[in-house]
Amino acid sequence: MSLNVIETSDLTKIYSSSFGKRKVEALTNLDLNVSGGMIFGLLGPNGAGKTTLIKLLLGITFPTSGSAKILNKNIGNYNVKDKVGYLPENHKYPPYLSGGDVLQLFGKLSGMDGTELEKKIDEMLQLVQLSKWKKTKVKNYSKGMMQRLGLAQAMINDPDLIFLDEPTDGVDPIGRKEIRDILIELKNKGKTIFLNSHLLSEVEMITDRVGILNKGKLLREGTVKELTEKKEEYKIAIEGDTVYTLPADFVLKINLKKMDKDYYSFKVDNTLELNNALDVLRNNGIIIKEMTQQKNTLEEMFISLIKEAEKENVQ
Amino acid sequence: MKNIWILTWFTLKEAMARKVFIFFFIISLLAILITGLVFALSSNINVIAGGFKNMPFNNPVTMIEMMIVSPLSSLCLLLAIFASASFVPVMLEKGNIDLLLSKPVSRDQLLWGKFFGGILVVLLNIAFLVLGVWLIISIKFSNWNFSFLNIILSVTFTFAVLYSLMILFGVLTKSSTAGMMVAYFVFIILSPLLFAAKDKFYGMIESGFVKALIDIFYYIIPKTSELLGNITTDIISGKSIENYQPILTSFAFLLLTMGISISIFRKKDF
Numbered sequence: 082m083s084l085n086v087i088e089t090s091d092l093t094k095i096y097s098s099s100f101g102k103r104k105v106e107a108l109t110n111l112d113l114n115v116s117g118g119m120i121f122g123l124l125g126p127n128g129a130g131k132t133t134l135i136k137l138l139l140g141i142t143f144p145t146s147g148s149a150k151i152l153n154k155n156i157g158n159y160n161v162k163d164k165v166g167y168l169p170e171n172h173k174y175p176p177y178l179s180g181g182d183v184l185q186l187f188g189k190l191s192g193m194d195g196t197e198l199e200k201k202i203d204e205m206l207q208l209v210q211l212s213k214w215k216k217t218k219v220k221n222y223s224k225g226m227m228q229r230l231g232l233a234q235a236m237i238n239d240p241d242l243i244f245l246d247e248p249t250d251g252v253d254p255i256g257r258k259e260i261r262d263i264l265i266e267l268k269n270k271g272k273t274i275f276l277n278s279h280l281l282s283e284v285e286m287i288t289d290r291v292g293i294l295n296k297g298k299l300l301r302e303g304t305v306k307e308l309t310e311k312k313e314e315y316k317i318a319i320e321g322d323t324v325y326t327l328p329a330d331f332v333l334k335i336n337l338k339k340m341d342k343d344y345y346s347f348k349v350d351n352t353l354e355l356n357n358a359l360d361v362l363r364n365n366g367i368i369i370k371e372m373t374q375q376k377n378t379l380e381e382m383f384i385s386l387i388k389e390a391e392k393e394n395v396q
Numbered sequence: 397m398k399n400i401w402i403l404t405w406f407t408l409k410e411a412m413a414r415k416v417f418i419f420f421f422i423i424s425l426l427a428i429l430i431t432g433l434v435f436a437l438s439s440n441i442n443v444i445a446g447g448f449k450n451m452p453f454n455n456p457v458t459m460i461e462m463m464i465v466s467p468l469s470s471l472c473l474l475l476a477i478f479a480s481a482s483f484v485p486v487m488l489e490k491g492n493i494d495l496l497l498s499k500p501v502s503r504d505q506l507l508w509g510k511f512f513g514g515i516l517v518v519l520l521n522i523a524f525l526v527l528g529v530w531l532i533i534s535i536k537f538s539n540w541n542f543s544f545l546n547i548i549l550s551v552t553f554t555f556a557v558l559y560s561l562m563i564l565f566g567v568l569t570k571s572s573t574a575g576m577m578v579a580y581f582v583f584i585i586l587s588p589l590l591f592a593a594k595d596k597f598y599g600m601i602e603s604g605f606v607k608a609l610i611d612i613f614y615y616i617i618p619k620t621s622e623l624l625g626n627i628t629t630d631i632i633s634g635k636s637i638e639n640y641q642p643i644l645t646s647f648a649f650l651l652l653t654m655g656i657s658i659s660i661f662r663k664k665d666f
């Protein structure tokens with residue numbers, strides 16, 4: 082037994098379309114572990130392979146090679162899914178069903194029944210504020226309502242592991258906040274949430290760990306704090322144009338760059354290095370007028386990371 | 397087993413919501429009304445039937461019934477194919493299949509659920525139509541030929557065979573058009589043609605190769621025209637079935653086609 086709720090090893094997916102002429106490597110040798118009771122965010126540009134990973138884990142697509150486990154069972158075993166919830170991107174419910182019917186269908190398929198299911202349906206609709214719409218056909222739902230219903234559907238069987246593919250897509254700001262609150266509450270109950278998203282600021286707010294996927298490869302994985310603060314960046318304002326007096330290897334080491342008139346930025350790894358750098362600056366007669374710490378937002382980190390990866394690809 | 401039943405039930409719901417039942421109901425009602433009207437207006441048939449009333453085997457009524465059966469069963473089947481064509485393709489639509497597969501349901505169960513669901517929908521509709529027509533005839537002639545009701549089974553079985561083919565094409569193409577066209581093609585053209593070739597022209601053909609070719613196709617393609625023809629006639633008139641071969645080979649076709657569909661579906665990426 083392992084504490085990991087999701088484990089992939091060397092997971093690879095190559096889609097071949099038009100009779101194998103065109104091959105798309107959607108996921109390449111992915112090794113990823115997600116432990117229980119946290120919110121994990123998977124980030125990546127369009128086409129990075131985020132949805133593919135979830136589909137592989139749920140047996141909707143099959144891996145080309147490698148293996149994976151969810152809730153300590155091999156992904157080939159469909160019975161594991163009675164403790165799993167899923168909100169797909171662009172989910173589509175049979176339009177002729179009402180919101181209540183949708184929850185009934187998927188609840189029943191998850192092995193629930195009778196009054197237990199009825200109670201759960203009402204509870205879930207209440208939670209996502211769709212109680213009034215229980216009997217309305219889903220074809221008359223708005224986009225945000227569909228998304229809320231999708232979330233209710235993903236939680237109907239009280240799952241231990243929930244996959245959400247862009248859960249706040251199309252939801253208004255208040256609705257988003259409500260969804261975030263629901264997710265945090267789920268986490269507090271010990272559930273694991275695996276989240277695909279483009280909304281980095283939102284991910285930053287709620288996730289415990291994030292992974293960054295680009296072109297099927299996992300570039301980084303860690304806590305939001307680790308990823309955004311690893312290289313601490315500072316901004317200083319100095320008097321006069323005196324930086325040319327600094328030794329070249331030092332400029333290179335702290336990556337000193339001119340930002341604006343009088344303003345420079347540099348990077349250090351920790352507080353000790355910061356102080357060392359300040360000593361060097363001062364010893365070289367530089368007069369510091371002002372200094373502020375620049376923290377990367379997740380977004381900045383994300384963009385620079387993806388750009389770096391692009392560069393490496395070109396080379 | 398429970399999963400298959402849930403899926404079957406929701407297929408029924410789907411049919412109901414897509415107004416398949418109302419559509420069937422209206423057409424059936426028309427057919428029943430026309431039957432009623434024809435009998436109400438034509439005293440002739442009444443006289444003939446009345447004259448034969450005390451004969452054993454109640455032949456005239458059976459004869460009248462059979463005159464109705466052939467167009468009726470064909471109509472039923474054409475409607476059934478039309479009504480059920482989209483069941484599997486709709487299930488396979490992006491966003492819908494993803495959700496179904498994320499539940500603790502096996503892919504086999506999904507396909508069998510749609511299979512039995514489609515059959516149940518068609519069975520209910522055909523039962524309504526046939527019961528209606530049967531009631532009118534039976535009341536009119538005060539002659540209750542229960543064997544007539546067997547047509548419900550024969551049409552449903554014939555449908556099931558063609559439906560398995562539609563499921564195969566549904567799984568392969570994810571579109572309802574291909575399956576529907578193939579089913580119509582087999583039912584309207586291929587099966588009658590092969591039956592004629594086997595039954596009427598076989599003796600006249602000299603080339604052994606052509607004969608073998610006809611044989612191969614004849615035995616492989618489901619024998620819908622015989623199922624709705626000779627065999628239905630046999631069971632309606634209360635006789636025992638003369639030749640079980642078309643039933644058995646068609647059933648084998650059904651099993652084989654479902655087997656192929658399932659094995660393709662099991663490996664398919666969505």
Ligand SMILES: Nc1ncnc2c1ncn2[C@@H]1O[C@H](COP(=O)(O)OP(=O)(O)OP(=O)(O)O)[C@@H](O)[C@H]1O
Nearest residue numbers: 096098105107126127128129130131132133134666
């Ligand atoms: N069924 C499929 N057949 C062929 N190629 C596919 C299929 N599904 C996905 N792909 C390809 O795999 C790659 C990864 O797609 P995926 O949907 O996993 O990306 P994503 O990270 O979810 O993107 P997005 O943020 O736009 O949702 C893309 O290049 C896509 O074109």
Ligand SMILES: [Mg+2]
Nearest residue numbers: 131132170246
């Ligand atoms: Mg995606």
